[in-house]
Amino acid sequence: MPETTRSMDDRAVKSAKCVVWDLDDTLWHGTLSADDDVTLKDGIVDLLRTLDSRGILLSIASKNNHDDAMRKLTEFGIAEYFLHPQINWNSKSSSVAEIQKRLNIGIDTFLFIDDQPFERDEVAFALPEVETVDALDYLTLTTLPRLTPSVVTEDARRRRLMYLDDERRHESELAYQGPREDFLRELGLVFGISRAGGDDLLRLEELTKRTSQLNSTGIHYSYEQIERLMRDPHHDLWVCELTDRYGSYGKIGMALVEKGRDRWTIKLLLMSCRTVSKGVGTVLLSFLVKRAAEAETRLFADFRRTPRNRQMLLTYQLANFRVASQDGDDYTYENDLTVSQGYPEYIKVEVNA
Amino acid sequence: MPNEAVMDVETVTPVEDDTVAKAATVVRNYVRSNMSALRDEDLHDEDNIFEKGFVTSIFAMQLLDFIETTFDVEVPDDRITLQNFSSVQRISRMVGELKNA
Numbered sequence: 001m002p003e004t005t006r007s008m009d010d011r012a013v014k015s016a017k018c019v020v021w022d023l024d025d026t027l028w029h030g031t032l033s034a035d036d037d038v039t040l041k042d043g044i045v046d047l048l049r050t051l052d053s054r055g056i057l058l059s060i061a062s063k064n065n066h067d068d069a070m071r072k073l074t075e076f077g078i079a080e081y082f083l084h085p086q087i088n089w090n091s092k093s094s095s096v097a098e099i100q101k102r103l104n105i106g107i108d109t110f111l112f113i114d115d116q117p118f119e120r121d122e123v124a125f126a127l128p129e130v131e132t133v134d135a136l137d138y139l140t141l142t143t144l145p146r147l148t149p150s151v152v153t154e155d156a157r158r159r160r161l162m163y164l165d166d167e168r169r170h171e172s173e174l175a176y177q178g179p180r181e182d183f184l185r186e187l188g189l190v191f192g193i194s195r196a197g198g199d200d201l202l203r204l205e206e207l208t209k210r211t212s213q214l215n216s217t218g219i220h221y222s223y224e225q226i227e228r229l230m231r232d233p234h235h236d237l238w239v240c241e242l243t244d245r246y247g248s249y250g251k252i253g254m255a256l257v258e259k260g261r262d263r264w265t266i267k268l269l270l271m272s273c274r275t276v277s278k279g280v281g282t283v284l285l286s287f288l289v290k291r292a293a294e295a296e297t298r299l300f301a302d303f304r305r306t307p308r309n310r311q312m313l314l315t316y317q318l319a320n321f322r323v324a325s326q327d328g329d330d331y332t333y334e335n336d337l338t339v340s341q342g343y344p345e346y347i348k349v350e351v352n353a
Numbered sequence: 354m355p356n357e358a359v360m361d362v363e364t365v366t367p368v369e370d371d372t373v374a375k376a377a378t379v380v381r382n383y384v385r386s387n388m389s390a391l392r393d394e395d396l397h398d399e400d401n402i403f404e405k406g407f408v409t410s411i412f413a414m415q416l417l418d419f420i421e422t423t424f425d426v427e428v429p430d431d432r433i434t435l436q437n438f439s440s441v442q443r444i445s446r447m448v449g450e451l452k453n454a
Contacts, residue, residue, distance in 0.1 A: 181388070279411035305430070311414050313430060318403075318413050320435045339435065341403065 015209060016131070016146040017105045019051060020096050021082075022114035023062040023069055026135035032064055032072060040076055043139060048081050050142050054149055055156025057103060057163065060085035061095035061112065061123075083163050092119045093126035103163065104273055106212060106308075111146070113138060151223070153203040155250040165246045166274065184278065185346040187244040191283050194352035196230050196237040196254070203251045204239065207270060214271040214281055214312050217304040221268070234259050235267075240284055242275055249275055255284055264292050266301035269312070279344055281315045286341050287351065289319065293337045300324065301333040373449035376424060380448070381441045383419055387412065398442040403435065413438065420444065426451040 021027050027044060030036030048058060058081050062069055066087040073079035084102045086095035092114065100107050108129035114120050115135035124132050133141065141147055149156065169187070176183040196204060201223055208221045221229075229235045240253035252272040258265045266288060271281050292299035301321055305313065306329070319341060321333035343349050377398055385396050396402075416438070421427060426448060437447045 277411060281411070310430075314413055314417060314433050317430075317433045318435050318438060322434070323431070 014108060014146065015149055016056065016111050016144075017109035017210070018057040018059060018099070018103060019111045019113060019141065019147070020059045020061050020099060022092070022112075022116070022119065022135065023060060023064060023087075025115040026113055026138070027060075028072075028076075032068060038072065040078075041138065045076075045078060047138070047142060048078055051147060052081055052160055053157060054147070054152050055159040056147055057105075057160060058082050059099045059103075060087060061092045061099070061114075062087045063089055063092075081160070083160065083167075091122060091126070093123045096123055096127060096130060104276070111141075111144075113141070149206070151202045151206055153206050155203050156206065158250065162247070162250060162274070165249075169244070169246050181344075181346055184344075187246075187278075187346075189242065189244045189278060189280070189347045190350060191280055191343075191347050192241045192243075192350045192352065193238055193284065193287055194241075196226075196239045198227075198230075200239045200251060201226050201230065204237075204254050207251070207254055207272065208268070211270045211272055212306070212308045213273045214276060214315070215306075215309055216266070216269040216312050216316070217302055218306050218309065219268065219304070229256060238284070238287075240271075240280075242278065242280060253280070253284055255288060257288060259297075263298040263300055264288075264295070266299070269301070276311070278347075280347060281311070282319060282341065283343050283347060283349060285315060285319050286343060287349070289335055289337065290340065292335070293340065299335045299337060301335070303331040303333055305329040305331065370449050370453070372452050373445045376448040377441055377445035379423060380420070380444050383416070384441060387415070396441070398445070399440050401439050402441070403439055416444075420448060424448050424452060 024031045024033075024038075026041075028038040028040050030038035032038055051058060060069075060082050062085075064087050069087045070079060070085070073082070073085075084099050086098055088095065092112070096110060096112055097107075100110060106129075107127055110127075110130045111133055112120065112123045112130050113133040113135055114123075117134075120132040120134070123130055131146070155162075173183055176186070204226050205221060205223045208215075208219070208226075212218060226237070230237045236255075236257040236259060238255040238257070239251055242249040242252050249272070252275045254268070254270055255266060256268040258267050269285065269288075271284070275281075289299065301316060303313065303316060316333055319335070320339040321335045323331050324334040325332045381396060381398060384402060388402070417428060417433070428447070428451065432447060432451075437443055
C-alpha cells in the first residue's frame with residue numbers, strides 16, 4: 001500500500017494551477033484608462049512564458065474597458081497567454097470566481113496578483129482559499145514552490161492549448177440545438193485504454209496530484225511507486241487518452257488494479273476534471289468490470305470519501321458497486337458482476353491490452 | 354448502513370402519496386427530455402432507464418443535481434444506488450421518502 005502524502009501542510013504546498021493578473025501597475029506600468037502610455041514591466045514576457053511552459057494557466061481580473069485592454073495585450077503580443085480574461089468593472093473576486101467556473105479547477109489552486117491592497121483584501125475576503133500576491137513581488141512568482149511543479153509533462157506543456165480547444169468545443173456546444181448526447185455524438189469521441197508505459201509515468205504521477213473531483217481515493221503516488229507498480233505482475237496499470245475532432249485531451253485517466261489469487265481490487269481510479277462533461281467516467285469502470293467478469297474473479301474497489309469526490313462515489317455506486325465494508329471515510333466496494341453496463345454509444349472505445 | 358436504502362425501497366407503501374406522484378411527473382419529463390435514446394420510445398415509470406438508454410455518469414450527476422434542486426432534498430451517499438436510480442418510479446419514491454423524513 002502506497003503511503004498517503006496527505007498531511008496538514010498539504011494546503012500550503014498544494015500546486016497552484018492558475019495565476020490571475022491585474023493589469024494597471026501590475027502587469028504593466030501606468031493606468032490604461034488614464035491615457036497613460038503603459039509599458040510592460042521588466043521581464044514580464046519571459047515570466048509569462050515560463051509559467052505557461054510549466055502548465056500554469058494564466059488569466060486576468062482587471063477593472064478596465066475590455067476592448068482597450070485586449071487591444072493593448074495584443075499589441076504587446078501576450079494576449080494569447082490569457083484564458084477567459086475578465087476585464088470589466090465588477091469586483092475582482094467575482095472575476096476570479098467566473099474564471100474558476102469556466103476553467104473548472106479548484107478555487108484553492110488560484111493565485112491572484114494585484115498592486116492594490118484593497119483588491120487583494122477584497123479577493124482574500126470573498127475567496128479565502130485564493131492566495132494573493134503583491135505586484136511588487138511579481139518576479140518571485142517563478143520561484144514559488146506552488147508554481148514550480150516537480151515534473152512538467154507533455155500534457156502540462158500543452159495545457160493552455162488544450163483549454164483553448166475546450167473553448168472551441170464549448171462554443172460549438174452552445175450553438176448546438178438538441179439533446180446533449182447528440183452533440184457528444186457529433187464530437188466523434190475516441191476513448192483509448194492501454195497499459196501504462198515508461199513514457200506515461202510522469203503524467204500519471206501528475207494526475208494523482210492534480211485530480212480531486214473524479215478521484216476514488218485522493219492518494220498521491222510518487223514516480224517510483226508508479227514505476228514499480230507498472231512492472232509488478234500482480235498489478236495492472238491502465239492509462240486512458242481521449243480525442244475528438246478538435247484534438248486530443250491528452251492522457252486523462254488512469255486505473256490501478258491489484259490482482260490477487262481470486263480477487264481484484266481497484267486501488268485507484270481517476271479522470272481529469274476536464275473530461276467530466278463528456279460522460280467518459282463510467283467507461284473505464286465498465287471496462288474493468290468486463291475484464292473481471294471474463295477473468296471470473298471477485299471485484300473490489302478502494303474508495304475514500306472526500307468533500308469533493310461525490311461524482312466518483314456516484315460513478316461507482318451507479319455501476320453497481322456496493323459498500324462491503326466501511327471504516328470512517330474509507331470504503332471497500334464490491335461489484336457482484338451481475339450487471340454489465342455497455343459503453344455510451346457516442347464514444348468509440350479502443351482497447352490496447 | 355449500506356443496505357438501508359434497499360430495505361426502504363422494498364418496504365415502501367404503494368404509490369399514493371401526492372409528493373411521489375408529483376415527483377414522478379417532474380422526473381419523467383426531465384429524463385425524457387434529456388435522454389435522446391428515449392425520444393422515440395414510450396417511457397413507463399417502472400422502466401429501467403439504465404437498460405432503456407445510456408445513462409452516463411454525467412447524466413446521472415445532472416439528474417441528481419436536478420432532483421436535489423427541484424425538490425429541495427439532499428440525497429445521502431447511501432441512497433445513491435443503482436436500484437434507487439433505476440426507474441422514474443424508484444426515483445420518485447426516494448424523493449417522497451426524503452421529503453417525508
